[in-house]
Amino acid sequence: MPGIRALAGALLVAALLVGILGEAPVAGLTPGEAAGLLAAFGSLMLMAAAIVDGFAAHWTRGVEAVAFSGGLLLAGLASYAARDDLLMVLDRAIGDIADGRAVVTDKGEVVAARRTDGGFILNGRVNGRETRFVFDTGASTVVLRAEHAADFGFKERELNFSIPVATANGVALAAPVTIRSLTVGSITEHDVPALVTRSGALHANLLGMSFLERLASYEVRGNRLILRPKEITTAG
Template sequence: MPGIRGAGLLLLLAALLMGLFVDNTIAELSAMEASGVVALGGLSLLMAASIVEAFSRHWTYGVQSIAIAGGILVALLVTYASRGELQAVIDRAIGDIAVGRTVVTPEGEVVAARRTDGSFMVQGAVNGHETRFIFDTGASTVVLRAENATALGFKIDNLDYSIPVATANGSALAAPVVIDRLTVGPITERKVRALIAREGVLHANLLGMTFLERLGSYEVRGNRLILRAGTGS
């Protein structure tokens, strides 16, 4: 069955090329969906060739080959039907393995994957110093940990802990500061109001509304956080 196998291999190669290089829709299917259909066709031809060859040897081999092919097809169908849940698991695993890592799309969007605890952590920079933030729309301002303040260019001795704040651990005091330059991916905002919480109050820096409200938009889509720059960024 060299002809059928050859056709199957060609379809698999075509599916790979479509997945890598095609961006437009094909017959109302996305490039990845069309690639999957073509790949399924190629795989079906390869399995059909194996079944015919197995029957030519002995009918018992043919039955075994049909059973194996059926199992493969069922597994593929189950995987396709559960692709949303599978993508969610992959996204969350990426979020935990590459903590703080963000991806920038060709359109300039900053994308982060949800972690298994449900939060989004993004890599940023404060005054040119790299740091990580938890995305938090419940925080009215950007909040930094006192433990990171010196490394981010702030002088601890000049901080005035006079602003009361509510945290998961109760009430605490924080010091008001202004971040000259706060960057996340290609997005940079200047003169961002922020607070520095006392030591032991926070376990992570918070990317709050004094930064988020300057963005063009931000959204949580499935298990992905998407940040878009404003017109002035």
């Protein structure tokens, strides 16, 4: 049944395109819902064609096709029922594989996936030098490791370690500094207050509130961290 298979293939291609490129609703459905519906129809048509061809060849082939198609259908229904859990696993896998990477939307939002350890890692630049941050709303300010300070232009001999901060290893002293420019994704802030800890006090730089409070908003939605700049731009 080449005609049915061709139509099914066209539906599957359409589902892929709608899922990847779709932005506006389709017949009252979101792009994801429309893509799922097209994919379901395409898959059912392929199963029907396989069953008809199987019985045309021999009844045993037809029974095998029915059993195989039924198994695929049950697996599809089970996957749909557990879609939220599957998406969670997928998101966290992406967070680990693409460690630190963030996606910039056409609205200028910076979106990162949660890691399997439950946290968010973000690539950034401090005074033009690349580094990584752990998203941390519990930190009142951006905190930099002493091991990275020299790369960012802060000389240890010029730092005044006078401010006590709580770390996983206990209380440590940190030095106040001002970051000329701090960039995460498409968002850049200037003259950001920060602290530099003594060597060995932290295992990672912290993206704290002295940066986050300058944003229009930030939120954790499911397994995604979304940072929104005050000036939203639309890609042209």
